[in-house]
Amino acid sequence: MMVAPGMIKLAAMLDDRDEDVALNVLARMLACEDELGELPGILQESSDPLVRRRAHMLQNALNMRRKRRELHRLLDMPLSCRKDIFEILTALHLLWFDKDQEEDIRRETGVFLKTASTFPLADLSDGEMFMRRCCFLPENETTIRPESYCIGTVLSQRCGASSILMAMLFGVLENECCQLVRVLGQFGIADDRGNILLGNGNWRMMKYSGPDMEKWSIQMMVRYICMTLHSCAVNSDSYRYVMSITQALTGDESEHVFDAFPYPFCSNPDELSDNINKNV
Numbered sequence: 001m002m003v004a005p006g007m008i009k010l011a012a013m014l015d016d017r018d019e020d021v022a023l024n025v026l027a028r029m030l031a032c033e034d035e036l037g038e039l040p041g042i043l044q045e046s047s048d049p050l051v052r053r054r055a056h057m058l059q060n061a062l063n064m065r066r067k068r069r070e071l072h073r074l075l076d077m078p079l080s081c082r083k084d085i086f087e088i089l090t091a092l093h094l095l096w097f098d099k100d101q102e103e104d105i106r107r108e109t110g111v112f113l114k115t116a117s118t119f120p121l122a123d124l125s126d127g128e129m130f131m132r133r134c135c136f137l138p139e140n141e142t143t144i145r146p147e148s149y150c151i152g153t154v155l156s157q158r159c160g161a162s163s164i165l166m167a168m169l170f171g172v173l174e175n176e177c178c179q180l181v182r183v184l185g186q187f188g189i190a191d192d193r194g195n196i197l198l199g200n201g202n203w204r205m206m207k208y209s210g211p212d213m214e215k216w217s218i219q220m221m222v223r224y225i226c227m228t229l230h231s232c233a234v235n236s237d238s239y240r241y242v243m244s245i246t247q248a249l250t251g252d253e254s255e256h257v258f259d260a261f262p263y264p265f266c267s268n269p270d271e272l273s274d275n276i277n278k279n280v
Contacts, residue, residue, distance in 0.1 A: 003042075004035035011039060014054045022054055030061055064244065067095050071248040075226065079218055085171040086113070088222045089151040089164065095244055096150050096229060105152045112155055116172040124178065124189060124197045127169050128205055138162040138199030141187065146232040149225050161228070162187045162199040167221050169197075180221055183213040187221075223249075 013025045029036060040062060043055030071091040079085070086109050093105055112134075119130045137159040139148050147153040147160075151168070154160030166187045170180050177192040188198040190213065198204045216224075226249060233241035247253055 003037040003039045004032070007032065007035050007037070007039055011043060014043065014051045015048050017050075026054060026058055026061070029058060030065075033062065033065070036062075064095075064098060065253070067091065067098065068244055068248040068253075069251075071095055071226075072251045075219070075223060075249070076251075082171045082173075082218070083113070085167055085218050085222065086151070089167070089225075092222070092226055092229065093150040093152045095248060096146055096241065097152065098244075100152060108152060108155045112168070113172065121172055121174050123175055124173075124191050124195050124205065127173050127189065128197050128203050130172075131165065131169055131199075132203060134158070136160070136165055138165050138201065138203065140201050141185075144228070144232055144235060146229055149229050149232070161225075163221060163225055163228070165199055166197075167218070167225070170218070180216040180218065181213050182216055183208060183210065187216075190215075 007029060010025050010029050014022060016022050016025070040055055040059045044052055044059065046052050046055065071088070074084075074088045074091055077084075090102070090105050090109060094100060094102055115134065116130065119133075120126050121130060135158045136154075139145075139159055139161050141162055143161065147157065149161055149164055151164065154164055154168075166180060166189055170178065170189055173189070175191060179190050181188050181190045181196065183190075183196065184198070186198045186200040188196045190196045190208075194207050194209050196206055196208045196213075198206065226245060230242065230245040230249070233245055
């Protein structure tokens with residue numbers, strides 16, 4: 001792809017010693033992303049270390065945009081098979097742990113899927129035995145730790161929130177009659193014979209057919225996991241993570257993505273007052 005002349009002129013200003021000027025240049029370049037072509041890669045080969053550093057900043061910003069867009073696409077995409085859930089969980093992990101390498105997470109996920117293929121997974125009892133033998137420990141859903149909702153750390157640490165562990169197990173179960181559910185304040189998997197496998201501090205099989213059992217789709221579960229990571233970001237007061245996950249969930253990359261958020265995520269307290277007054 002050819003580089004637009006306007007982008008070349010902006011790139012010539014990346015050696016400015018004034019950081020504010022450089023940041024404004026980068027912002028203008030990002031605003032015209034489609035016109036950049038191969039320019040970020042070319043700039044990273046510059047002999048000027050300052051230009052190289054700012055070119056890396058530009059490339060990192062572009063990579064994060066692509067990760068957000070990919071997750072948004074996957075969250076809105078109808079899933080063709082259960083194993084698609086691992087694509088979404090991988091994309092979500094890479095949005096949070098943005099320094100991790102995609103091939104490493106895919107390799108770990110591949111090991112899990114290969115291990116699952118060697119086990120009989122015809123029913124919930126098989127699923128429970130498989131997760132126990134793999135030494136996966138389900139944590140209580142009230143544990144708000146981002147590591148508990150990211151598939152890479154869940155696979156390496158062998159523990160995670162019950163929601164993501166149930167989603168992973170659901171993705172490899174062979175029984176087409178199984179259903180993700182939420183019951184008694186816990187996530188689980190139910191079959192068509194009244195059996196439920198729950199995980200909330202431990203694995204537990206039980207019989208249940210109460211009216212309050214909610215059936216969850218894969219899309220509902222992964223959006224829940226994504227929203228819980230969003231809560232982790234807000235809880236840690238991390239503007240970058242809040243922005244990344246908000247944009248991935250909404251698909252909105254504009255400056256107005258935080259209009260409904262309280263200060264300090266919206267631009268200033270006056271905007272918050274204006275929004276409140278509009279809604280009164």
